Amino acid sequence: MRVLIDYRPALRNRTGVGEYTHQLVKALLGSHPSSSADGVDLTAFSSSWKDRLDTREIAGARTIDRRVPVSVLNFAWHRLEWPPIEMMTGRDYDVTHSLHPLLLPATRAAQIVTIHDLHFLAHPERTSAEIRRDYPALVRQHAHRAARIVVPSRFTAGEVERQLGVPAERIAVCPPGAPPWTPRASAPPDGYILFFSTIEPRKNVGGLLDAYEHLITTRRQAPELVLAGRASDEARPWLERLARPPLAGRVRHIGYVDPSNRLELYSGARLLVMPSFDEGFGIPVLEAMTLGVPVVAANRGALPEVLGDAGPLVDPDDPSAIAGAIARLLEDDSYASACTAKGVLRARQFNWTRTAQLVYDAYRQAIEDRQGGSRTR
Numbered sequence: 001m002r003v004l005i006d007y008r009p010a011l012r013n014r015t016g017v018g019e020y021t022h023q024l025v026k027a028l029l030g031s032h033p034s035s036s037a038d039g040v041d042l043t044a045f046s047s048s049w050k051d052r053l054d055t056r057e058i059a060g061a062r063t064i065d066r067r068v069p070v071s072v073l074n075f076a077w078h079r080l081e082w083p084p085i086e087m088m089t090g091r092d093y094d095v096t097h098s099l100h101p102l103l104l105p106a107t108r109a110a111q112i113v114t115i116h117d118l119h120f121l122a123h124p125e126r127t128s129a130e131i132r133r134d135y136p137a138l139v140r141q142h143a144h145r146a147a148r149i150v151v152p153s154r155f156t157a158g159e160v161e162r163q164l165g166v167p168a169e170r171i172a173v174c175p176p177g178a179p180p181w182t183p184r185a186s187a188p189p190d191g192y193i194l195f196f197s198t199i200e201p202r203k204n205v206g207g208l209l210d211a212y213e214h215l216i217t218t219r220r221q222a223p224e225l226v227l228a229g230r231a232s233d234e235a236r237p238w239l240e241r242l243a244r245p246p247l248a249g250r251v252r253h254i255g256y257v258d259p260s261n262r263l264e265l266y267s268g269a270r271l272l273v274m275p276s277f278d279e280g281f282g283i284p285v286l287e288a289m290t291l292g293v294p295v296v297a298a299n300r301g302a303l304p305e306v307l308g309d310a311g312p313l314v315d316p317d318d319p320s321a322i323a324g325a326i327a328r329l330l331e332d333d334s335y336a337s338a339c340t341a342k343g344v345l346r347a348r349q350f351n352w353t354r355t356a357q358l359v360y361d362a363y364r365q366a367i368e369d370r371q372g373g374s375r376t377r
Contacts, residue, residue, distance in 0.1 A: 001363060002093045003028070004085060004109070007044040007058075008070065009099050011051045013230060013256050015198055016283050017116055020152065020176050021099045022057070027177065027356035029060040040360065045089065047073050064089050071130065078134040081105045095147075095363045101139045103146060110147040110366035115139075117280030117301070118159050119202055126201040128233065140164050147366035150174050150359060152281040153302035172362035176283055177352030181263055183292035183344045187336070191270035193326060194293075196228045196284045199235040199253070204275045204298065204316045206238060211275070211322035213246055219327060223270055227253040266291045271329045271336075274303060275316045282306050286350055289343030294336050296325040310342035 010022040025044055032040040046053035047066040055063050066073075066088065076082055084105045085096055093109040101115045120127045120135045127135070143149055143164045149171050151157045157171045193212070197203045205227070216222045231239060231253065242251045257265050266272070272288040272295045279301040286306055288295050297303040298316040307313065312325035329336045 001032075001039070001095065001360075001367070002041045002043075002091075003095045003097065003363060004043040004045055004089070004091075004093045004104070005097045006099055006104055007046050007053060007063075008048065011046060011048060011053065014259055015230070016281070017099060019259065019283060020114075020116070023177065023352050024099075024355060024359060025058050025061060027352035028360065029058065031353050031356045032360055033060065038360070040363075043089070043091065043093070045085070047088075074130045074134070077105055078102055078130065078138060085109070094367050097150075097359075097363075101135055101142060103142045110363070110370040111145070112148050112150060112362065112366060113142060113146045114150040114152075115143070115156060115160055115280075116152055117156055117278060118163055119278045119280075121163060122278075123202065126234070146170075147369060148172055148362045150362055152176060153305050155302035155305055156280045172358060172365075174355050174358040174362070175350055176281060176286065177355050178286050178290040178347045178350045179263070181287075181290050183290070183340075184267060187270050187293070187340075188268060190223070191268055192224045192226045193222075194226050194228065194265070194269035194272045194288075195274070196257070196265065196272065197274065197276070198229045198232060199227060199238065200232040201234055202277050204277050205235070207316055207319050207322065208273060208275050209238060209241060209247065209251070210319035211273075211326065212251065214319055214323040215326055216246060216250060218323075219330075222250075223330070225251045226269075227251065228255070228257050228265055230256040262287065263291070266293050269293050271296060271326065273322065273326060274298065275314070275322050276300065276303065277316055279303050286347055290347040292340045292344050294329050294339040295343060296322065296329065308342070308346055310346045311339045 010018040028040050034041045043062040044058055045064050047068045049069040053063055053065040084107045086107055096104045096106045096109045097112040098104045099114045101113055103111045120131055124132050124136050143166050151173055152175050157173050160166050161168050199205055212225045272293050274285055274297045276298050282303050285295050295311040297307045299313040304313055314321045314325045
């Protein structure tokens with residue numbers, strides 16, 4: 001099976017989509033080596049003016065790295081549907097896989113897209129650049145043209161079916177896997193409260209700061225709050241707020257955290273808070289549970305599906321509820337221990353080998369459908 005995956009989301013500053021892309025490529029290479037009977041001849045495609053693909057991290061894949069600016073190629077692909085990937089790479093493929101909602105132009109391959117969430121439809125004002133310009137306008141037609149749609153959760157599958165009108169049989173739920181971490185022995189007594197995600201509107205950073213302000217007015221010894229993640233253009237008011245009382249000296253923003261440093265980041269946390277208004281999955285929740293870090297999460301999007309009964313689910317519009325859930329995990333050791341144990345067990349349900357098999361099955365079904373359609377024409 002000849003597969004091309006658009007590896008551009010994983011080129012630098014790997015956040016949720018980039019991490020999913022990178023780990024999926026590695027898992028496919030590991031579970032379906034090209035030499036096996038059900039092997040994948042996998043090509044990782046990249047194109048950027050300044051960022052180059054690091055072939056060491058995905059040994060075993062063919063790599064194609066073009067020096068074309070991302071914005072230029074996206075405009076050509078999204079708006080002109082040109083050039084086809086076969087022309088750009090000089091190769092033919094059975095499957096092309098875009099890790100965002102819009103198709104890679106291809107003349108012969110079965111085209112797969114991944115839709116991580118549809119937040120951009122409800123709130124285009126919270127997006128920027130090509131996402132704001134192209135996704136809301138084009139996602140419906142691209143979804144209906146795609147041979148299969150890969151999603152990370154049952155929640156997102158339901159949204160794709162409901163909002164885009166895609167039949168359920170063309171949607172493949174392929175959740176990400178947990179990292180290969182051993183659960184820690186105990187939480188550090190002087191650990192911090194961790195928020196780990198891009199600092200952007202849908203992550204409800206303002207609500208978290210309100211909740212933390214409520215917490216420190218009622219609990220003087222509350223741990224420090226650490227905000228980890230790249231700051232978006234909209235983050236300025238929240239970051240400026242950190243320099244003023246009562247948050248000054250109590251909240252730190254440490255910026256983007258490289259994947260090689262994420263285990264250390266989680267290891268130092270008493271708990272993780274993810275109060276997002278919407279999530280297509282929520283990889284930090286899974287990563288925290290894997291290590292044995294208790295989690296407070298919003299009762300929105302796919303977060304209840306990921307966390308289950310392993311931690312408190314709260315209304316993200318209610319800062320006092322967020323503060324109350326944090327306080328309970330800090331003050332009730334038996335409750336925190338129960339959440340930790342449940343989280344570790346729950347995280348074991350997610351692994352990248354299973355993800356790769358689910359994605360491989362989606363590829364195979366898309367190829368079979370395309371071949372069947374060709375025979376009937």
